[in-house]
Amino acid sequence: MKPKPGMIKATSGYERFVHWMLAISCLLLCYTGLGMMFESLNFLGVIMGGLKGLKVVHNFTAIIFTVALILAIQMWWREAGIFVFPEDWEWIKAAGGYLWKVDHVAEVGKYNPGQKMFFLTVALFGALMVVTGFFMWLQPAFLPIEALRWMYPLHVLGFVVIFAFFFIHLYLGTIGSPGSLPAMTNGWVTRAWLKKQHPKWLKEMEHEGTLVVYKGGDKKKV
């Protein structure tokens, strides 16, 4: 989809690259993990040459996921990892206006508390997946067997949380919040969308003069 003149740049190319590196590796890990965990889903391994293929793809995708997770945390923790009070609390009390009628939703910065919760969940449970997965894969001798045994339920707990939260993310990134998706495709969003979703951020950008508006015509590709 091509941006229209007047649209505002919401994400950089680097942000979108890290997002998709994390997203694709995460989904591939979910796919291969599901194929191994549920006997009824063993057929998912067919395209990878069977269950063994699922294991190999799962293990090596984990390395890409780990790199992407580190980049994502390094990139986003300042903006999305810290709650700002009192406005974040006000937003949470109104559930961001998502669940019931709210006349005025507290204006929050670039990331709203819902997004912050998602970021923190991915960061913390993603790290949990990396650590537990490392021990499950290599089973180093220094780890007592009692500790090793707990890596498995913890790994599945991480999956329970991330997999469920993924669908919320998917919904709110697409049909649940029309206009959001382009932020992660070409990076350009409408002013109306920003006004509705991130009014304070829009004001900040306008105030600081960092607002990048798509002019069209003179720029073929951005």
Place this chain on the structure above:
Amino acid sequence: MSEMIKLYDDSKCTACRGCQLACKQWNELKAGQTEQRGTYQNPPTLQPNTYMIIHFQDYASPEGEIKWLFRKEACMHCTDAACVTVCPSGALHYNRELGTVGLDREKCIGCKECVAACPFEVPKYDSKTDKVYKCDMCESRITNKLEPACVKACPTGALKWGEKDAMLQLAAKRVEKLGGNAAIYGDQFVGGTHFMYVLKEGKDVYADIHKNPRVPLSVILWKKWLKPLSLLAAGGVVGGSLLHYILHGPKRPDPEPGDEVKKEGRK
């Protein structure tokens, strides 16, 4: 056929290790390089190519008597086997007729989940083949009405193979005859094992024996609760999102009259 078990009576065992050799021979397992460590017990633990070993232990009884304690260590073939519960590929399986736990190596993907789950720490992983190995009670023999190779080789009658009820009766009689601390090991946990011991000194004095083995709580939590919860939670979220879309509706940007005009103007 009915449930069968293998019974080991350490009071009859002379630690000749004929069973250990027969196991290697039947399963075509190469011998590893051994090492003098000041004990006859060799190798020190189970290995990918050693499905059973005889433990050698110097034991000083409370009366001050020094004696040998021997113990045959191998897969216990649990009725409620944690390894079968966690195995994702179906490589580890119950022998439906006999109750033993077999291992189909063709299916094994080397994930090592059984290595961590087994309460007896029996399955051993070989990184060269990327597969796991353990005693399968000579499944190729027992399904053809032969006794396991180790039992076949035992010259003293310390190892016996037979129907569970008969073996338990035999074990009880033997315990009674031995008296003292003698006890059966294997009938009280993991749903009953298909490899049981008669231990002349009772389990507490044997080195490296698992005193109270059970399916780890981590395995139960993982397979019984968290595994189904993963799909339930995701399904709940998908359903909830759809309901939200229908009942509350998506969060759309407010119409901006100014924008509309501008857009119209530029078109």
